[in-house]
Amino acid sequence: xxxxxxxxxAAAALALSGCAAxxxxxxxxxxxxxxxxxxxxxxxxYPGVPTAIRNATIFDGEGGQINNGTVxxxxxxxxxxxxxxxxxxxxxxxxxxxxxxxxxxxxDVHSHLGDYPSPGVESQSDGNEATSPVRxxxxxxxxxxxHDPGFSRAxxxxxxxxxxxxPGSANLFGGRSVTxxxxxxxxxxxxKFPGAxxxxxxxCGENPKRxxxxxxxxxxxxxxNIALARETWIKAQAYKRKWDEYYKNGGDMPERDLAMDxxxxxxxxxxxxxxxxxxxxxxxxxxxxxxxxxxxITAFHHAVExxxxxDLLRDNNICGVMWADWYGFKMEAYDAIxxxxxxxxxxxxxxxxxxxDPNYIQRLNQEAAKALADGQRVxxxxxxxxxxxxxxxxxxxxxxxxxxxxxxxxxxxxxxxxLWNDDPFSVYARPERVWIDGAEMYDANDPKKRPVSxxxxxxxGEGDVK
Amino acid sequence: MIRAMLAALxxxxxxxxxxxxxAIINGTVAIGNGSGPVEGATxxxxxxxxxxxxxxxxxxxxxxxIDASGKWVTPGIxxxxxxxxxxxxxxxxxxxxxxxxxxxxxxxxxDVVPAINPNYQPIAVNRADGVTRALVAPSSAKSIFAGxxxxxxxxxxxxxxxxxxxxQFVELxxxxxxxxxxxxxxxxxxxxxxLREARELAxxxxxxxxxxxxxxxxxEQPTVRNPNESRLYGADARxxxxxxxTRFDAAALVPVLQGRQHLLVHVERASDILQVIDLGREFPxxxxxxxxxxxxxxxxxEIARSGIPVIASALNDLPASFEQIAxxxxxxxxxxxxxxxxxxxxIDDNDSRQEFNERQYAGNLVALTKxxxxxxxxxxxxxxxxxxxxxxxxxxxxxxxSLQAGRRADVVIxxxxxxxxxxxxxxxxxxxxxxxxxxxxxxxxxxxxFLPRRDLPEAYRH
Numbered sequence: 001x002x003x004x005x006x007x008x009x010a011a012a013a014l015a016l017s018g019c020a021a022x023x024x025x026x027x028x029x030x031x032x033x034x035x036x037x038x039x040x041x042x043x044x045x046y047p048g049v050p051t052a053i054r055n056a057t058i059f060d061g062e063g064g065q066i067n068n069g070t071v072x073x074x075x076x077x078x079x080x081x082x083x084x085x086x087x088x089x090x091x092x093x094x095x096x097x098x099x100x101x102x103x104x105x106x107x108d109v110h111s112h113l114g115d116y117p118s119p120g121v122e123s124q125s126d127g128n129e130a131t132s133p134v135r136x137x138x139x140x141x142x143x144x145x146x147h148d149p150g151f152s153r154a155x156x157x158x159x160x161x162x163x164x165x166x167p168g169s170a171n172l173f174g175g176r177s178v179t180x181x182x183x184x185x186x187x188x189x190x191x192k193f194p195g196a197x198x199x200x201x202x203x204c205g206e207n208p209k210r211x212x213x214x215x216x217x218x219x220x221x222x223x224x225n226i227a228l229a230r231e232t233w234i235k236a237q238a239y240k241r242k243w244d245e246y247y248k249n250g251g252d253m254p255e256r257d258l259a260m261d262x263x264x265x266x267x268x269x270x271x272x273x274x275x276x277x278x279x280x281x282x283x284x285x286x287x288x289x290x291x292x293x294x295x296x297i298t299a300f301h302h303a304v305e306x307x308x309x310x311d312l313l314r315d316n317n318i319c320g321v322m323w324a325d326w327y328g329f330k331m332e333a334y335d336a337i338x339x340x341x342x343x344x345x346x347x348x349x350x351x352x353x354x355x356x357d358p359n360y361i362q363r364l365n366q367e368a369a370k371a372l373a374d375g376q377r378v379x380x381x382x383x384x385x386x387x388x389x390x391x392x393x394x395x396x397x398x399x400x401x402x403x404x405x406x407x408x409x410x411x412x413x414x415x416x417x418x419l420w421n422d423d424p425f426s427v428y429a430r431p432e433r434v435w436i437d438g439a440e441m442y443d444a445n446d447p448k449k450r451p452v453s454x455x456x457x458x459x460x461g462e463g464d465v466k
Numbered sequence: 467m468i469r470a471m472l473a474a475l476x477x478x479x480x481x482x483x484x485x486x487x488x489a490i491i492n493g494t495v496a497i498g499n500g501s502g503p504v505e506g507a508t509x510x511x512x513x514x515x516x517x518x519x520x521x522x523x524x525x526x527x528x529x530x531x532i533d534a535s536g537k538w539v540t541p542g543i544x545x546x547x548x549x550x551x552x553x554x555x556x557x558x559x560x561x562x563x564x565x566x567x568x569x570x571x572x573x574x575x576x577d578v579v580p581a582i583n584p585n586y587q588p589i590a591v592n593r594a595d596g597v598t599r600a601l602v603a604p605s606s607a608k609s610i611f612a613g614x615x616x617x618x619x620x621x622x623x624x625x626x627x628x629x630x631x632x633x634q635f636v637e638l639x640x641x642x643x644x645x646x647x648x649x650x651x652x653x654x655x656x657x658x659x660x661l662r663e664a665r666e667l668a669x670x671x672x673x674x675x676x677x678x679x680x681x682x683x684x685x686e687q688p689t690v691r692n693p694n695e696s697r698l699y700g701a702d703a704r705x706x707x708x709x710x711x712t713r714f715d716a717a718a719l720v721p722v723l724q725g726r727q728h729l730l731v732h733v734e735r736a737s738d739i740l741q742v743i744d745l746g747r748e749f750p751x752x753x754x755x756x757x758x759x760x761x762x763x764x765x766x767x768e769i770a771r772s773g774i775p776v777i778a779s780a781l782n783d784l785p786a787s788f789e790q791i792a793x794x795x796x797x798x799x800x801x802x803x804x805x806x807x808x809x810x811x812x813i814d815d816n817d818s819r820q821e822f823n824e825r826q827y828a829g830n831l832v833a834l835t836k837x838x839x840x841x842x843x844x845x846x847x848x849x850x851x852x853x854x855x856x857x858x859x860x861x862x863x864x865x866x867x868s869l870q871a872g873r874r875a876d877v878v879i880x881x882x883x884x885x886x887x888x889x890x891x892x893x894x895x896x897x898x899x900x901x902x903x904x905x906x907x908x909x910x911x912x913x914x915x916f917l918p919r920r921d922l923p924e925a926y927r928h
Contacts, residue, residue, distance in 0.1 A: 427829030
């Protein structure tokens with residue numbers, strides 16, 4: 001519904017209520033629909049030229065591999081993917097990919113770039129609204145500083161073309177996430193992935209209980225975490241009932257509550273739950289809570305014990321979002337094992353490699369490589385580089401609700417593509433070129449295509465190879 | 467009977483496997499001194515030391531032979547700067563973290579040796595990934611002086627110390643400014659004051675070490691160039707006046723002042739690096755090693771001229787703080803090209819647990835050689851950065867960090883190229899002793915590799 005329509009409806013409602021006293025009782029005024037997208041994406045793809053990459057090894061992001069492959073990009077989308085026989089459109093820029101690799105752009109489902117930008121000083125620390133354990137009313141996009149130099153590093157070193165910015169994990173309910181296309185922009189809205197669903201960041205375990213327990217308030221324990229979360233869902237259900245009733249029968253508009261708006265969106269299946277949760281037993285608790293209140297958990301992030309309950313994740317259609325080898329930095333990370341990602345994959349669940357870090361986001365391909373090698377070493381069957389690229393592209397795209405538009409090299413999908421100068425599972429590989437919606441956003445051989453953030457202008461090292 | 471058992475036990479203890487002669491044959495061998503890998507070379511180990519590592523070496527008749535065909539053989543990784551062994555879990559696990567002492571009275575006197583636990587999992591995890599030695603430093607708390615660090619091995623025994631009190635660690639960048647009350651200027655004053663307190667203590671106290679003359683050594687005399695620095699300086703100064711350090715802390719700085727103990731100084735900013743070089747001129751006996759140096763490339767010629775070694779972070783490329791505005795992954799390559807004695811460490815980067823990342827980081831520096839405009843390092847140099855170079859930075863290059871004859875036999879056999887993190891350490895020798903590679907992690911894998919319910923609970927599996 002457009003903004004104009006909403007205002008029109010509001011005016012009509014006011015007019016109706018104005019004459020209510022003079023008329024016999026009538027049926028309720030029709031409901032006014034709340035604008036659910038008040039900060040819409042203003043992203044516009046940059047222009048590209050028809051481009052064909054030939055003779056490259058292609059990982060399509062869905063598990064497929066084409067040797068001596070050809071990819072054609074035009075009009076912002078993937079036009080065709082195939083072998084050497086694939087026709088090249090007349091006038092296309094043809095790139096020889098001999099010895100090189102083509103993949104879909106990497107998608108990081110867990111980043112705090114912009115919300116915890118560089119420099120990481122107090123003035124710019126905008127990732128945790130740690131003033132109450134329940135803050136679903138905050139939206140990460142309102143903290144995103146689009147000039148964070150971390151975005152460009154993720155692009156040029158990491159080949160990251162899409163990323164989800166999450167609020168932090170101090171809170172049980174941390175707020176809404178935002179999914180961004182990794183392009184330089186003046187506003188966060190200018191990066192916002194058009195039409196991507198919102199996510200809700202939830203957290204279980206140590207962080208909420210530490211942050212609020214140390215202040216002498218609830219939650220101070222894991223049982224407190226669950227109790228407060230359930231109380232909040234009970235309120236959210238009541239709030240949703242009010243609005244359902246209103247939308248069905250009209251009448252007095254219920255008072256809006258931004259926090260409950262977000263949770264109502266989750267209960268309606270419009271907002272995806274991204275749940276920070278490390279321990280197997282706690283993931284099971286969160287699954288039971290989701291069933292109690294009728295919502296679905298899209299993904300457990302930092303799921304270091306996912307391997308212990310990989311069957312549970314599979315059976316409940318929940319992605320495990322994991323690191324390759326982080327361990328031991330707190331008790332709930334003590335049981336991390338290096339085979340976590342391949343074991344979750346092997347169980348038939350959706351496995352994703354994530355960063356949660358401005359440095360690791362530059363090397364997610366290497367993190368996947370380590371996990372792949374660890375999985376192969378312990379004999380997990382049917383693992384290959386092409387299969388493992390799913391952990392970096394199609395699976396995260398599914399977890400973000402954007403797989404119909406990006407996350408693999410299929411005709412009609414956004415041309416979010418990386419040309420690697422070597423096998424991207426090798427530590428010696430780097431992105432050579434990166435396209436987003438078919439527009440070339442990085443070329444290692446073109447010194448003019450090195451993004452410099454506003455913050456870096458006039459600083460030592462400006463425009464340097466980073 | 468009991469005596470016989472004890473005797474047998476003693477024999478077992480007194481005749482460690484280090485006495486073994488081992489020949490590792492047919493491997494792709496890299497020495498760790500900057501040279502490239504050599505195929506089909508042989509590494510011979512005897513009595514815990516390297517005898518030879520090259521092509522065409524004769525296998526001793528009494529040697530246990532390990533065939534490393536298709537494998538790579540290198541010295542063990544030396545973590546250039548770490549907190550390894552000081553913490554098992556870092557956050558919210560009271561009792562398992564001895565990296566710093568926020569509420570204690572001491573600073574420079576702190577010695578990490580009593581805190582290091584060779585049974586902590588990070589030691590095992592890093593051993594299993596080919597890290598065999600580490601420089602271990604405490605973290606600063608209330609003072610710019612963090613205390614005395616050690617060099618350790620990661621062997622599966624209760625004797626982790628290679629060299630105790632190998633260096634003093636001091637913060638002189640942003641962290642030092644914070645520790646000193648809020649400014650770098652204050653940190654530098656505290657530093658000078660501390661060395662003068664140490665000097666007075668050295669003059670009026672018995673010598674700490676018997677190996678040196680008790681006569682005043684000209685090299686220990688600070689050269690005062692700025693009159694503002696001489697407030698407390700002079701022959702009549704007594705330590706009883708204006709004392710800021712505890713006696714223990716001041717005493718701990720005497721060997722630093724005298725150049726008998728290395729001084730690791732953490733700075734990142736180019737201007738801070740130049741200030742440290744100036745300290746070296748002011749106190750010529752100091753054996754300074756700069757740690758961090760994210761902006762080192764900007765003043766690389768000055769560092770090279772000073773001869774001060776640098777243990778740098780490898781992949782910092784973000785302006786993560788205002789002292790790292792000019793960070794770039796080309797930093798180490800550029801310093802190396804300028805002649806700086808550079809090596810790699812984990813400075814504030816998962817430093818108590820993930821030293822195994824160093825080989826991945828080193829591989830990334832090799833990758834830069836193919837990126838236009840960037841400066842990387844060769845494969846051989848990259849391996850050197852994480853083996854012999856950090857050992858040399860603190861004067862232990864003759865003992866650890868390479869496969870050159872006479873060094874301690876810390877040897878790793880890898881499944882493939884060790885700078886590619888897809889490769890795994892398959893066999894690890896420390897001081898010539900074959901190491902177990904099991905960890906808490908590998909045991910968990912054994913238990914949970916297959917999930918179907920069994921007759922008994924998980925706790926009975928394996």
